[in-house]
Amino acid sequence: MTPLVDVAFLLLTFFMLTTQFRPQEEVTIVLPSSNSEFKLPESDVMTVNVAKDGRLFLGVDSQILRGRLFGKENELKASVHVEKNQLANYLIQARTMNPKLRTVIKGDKEADYGTVEDVMDILQKTQITRFSLVTDLERSTPQ
Amino acid sequence: MAGGEVTESRTHEKKGKKRKKGRRLGIRNDLTPLVDVAFLLLTFFMFTTTMSRPQTMEINLPPDPNAKVEIAESNLLTLRVNAKGDVFWNYGIESPKRIEGSALRAFLTEKRSTNPKMTALLKIDREGKYEMMVNMIDDFGFARIDRFSIAPLMDNDKALMAKVQS
Numbered sequence: 001m002t003p004l005v006d007v008a009f010l011l012l013t014f015f016m017l018t019t020q021f022r023p024q025e026e027v028t029i030v031l032p033s034s035n036s037e038f039k040l041p042e043s044d045v046m047t048v049n050v051a052k053d054g055r056l057f058l059g060v061d062s063q064i065l066r067g068r069l070f071g072k073e074n075e076l077k078a079s080v081h082v083e084k085n086q087l088a089n090y091l092i093q094a095r096t097m098n099p100k101l102r103t104v105i106k107g108d109k110e111a112d113y114g115t116v117e118d119v120m121d122i123l124q125k126t127q128i129t130r131f132s133l134v135t136d137l138e139r140s141t142p143q
Numbered sequence: 144m145a146g147g148e149v150t151e152s153r154t155h156e157k158k159g160k161k162r163k164k165g166r167r168l169g170i171r172n173d174l175t176p177l178v179d180v181a182f183l184l185l186t187f188f189m190f191t192t193t194m195s196r197p198q199t200m201e202i203n204l205p206p207d208p209n210a211k212v213e214i215a216e217s218n219l220l221t222l223r224v225n226a227k228g229d230v231f232w233n234y235g236i237e238s239p240k241r242i243e244g245s246a247l248r249a250f251l252t253e254k255r256s257t258n259p260k261m262t263a264l265l266k267i268d269r270e271g272k273y274e275m276m277v278n279m280i281d282d283f284g285f286a287r288i289d290r291f292s293i294a295p296l297m298d299n300d301k302a303l304m305a306k307v308q309s
Contacts, residue, residue, distance in 0.1 A: 001174050002174075005177065009181055012181055016184075016188055032274040032277040034284075035284065036198045038200065108273065109277070113268065114270065116273045117295065129204040130201065133202065133277060133280075134197050135199065
């Protein structure tokens with residue numbers, strides 16, 4: 001019995017320490033799949049979410065930065081709805097607060113390409129020329 | 144506590160001994176509820192934790208939006224995607240030809256191996272889906288085309304595609 005309890009508690013502490021409670025998502029995004037092997041970086045990530053209906057949500061992974069960027073009341077949200085014409089402002093502000101931020105676009109696979117194109121234009125205008133697209137790993141590889 | 148017991152056993156030797164024996168035998172912790180709770184929490188954390196991080200595709204844009212790249216027209220493979228997701232390809236100023244999405248990967252690999260200097264230009268309809276772009280870039284990656292341009296799809300491109308389709 002005792003070794004069992006030992007192992008159970010060992011695993012329990014492991015999972016308790018490694019788990020990160022994700023703040024609730026504002027929108028559900030169904031990711032497109034790809035065969036890319038690059039992993040999403042763990043920290044210093046700024047996410048531009050493009051919802052299915054074309055709305056944009058901006059999120060940063062650190063709670064402190066979220067508080068400074070979007071105000072105290074939005075601190076616990078994973079991402080905040082921003083208008084397209086406000087996005088550039090937020091991007092510049094976020095990058096001046098933390099220059100190490102890496103930008104990723106997380107688009108719903110059903111989202112209009114036009115919206116994503118606009119977002120990429122905005123990124124280029126704000127001198128963010130390196131960014132990543134978040135995808136799921138493709139299960140099967142169709143030839 | 145131990146000290147107290149010692150004095151007790153000295154005064155009433157018989158009684159103390161008896162009690163001591165009884166206590167030692169009686170202490171047997173039932174660990175089952177503890178284990179239950181431990182496993183419950185364990186399963187909770189196991190299910191809530193997200194182990195796998197999502198994949199990403201990296202894109203580098205030219206820092207200067209007006210950057211001009213000179214490419215021989217014969218090396219420029221233009222891929223146009225219309226709103227329905229049909230893919231059309233052409234070299235230079237040839238008229239576009241339609242290609243099935245499933246054949247695209249083999250097609251790109253073949254084009255790339257026959258002409259290593261080839262550059263791809265990707266034009267996607269604004270009304271198309273984001274997934275189309277991801278699929279196209281994924282196919283580029285598969286064919287090892289690591290330099291490509293993305294350009295907006297203009298009205299004349301749409302007209303070209305409509306002409307081929309009809």
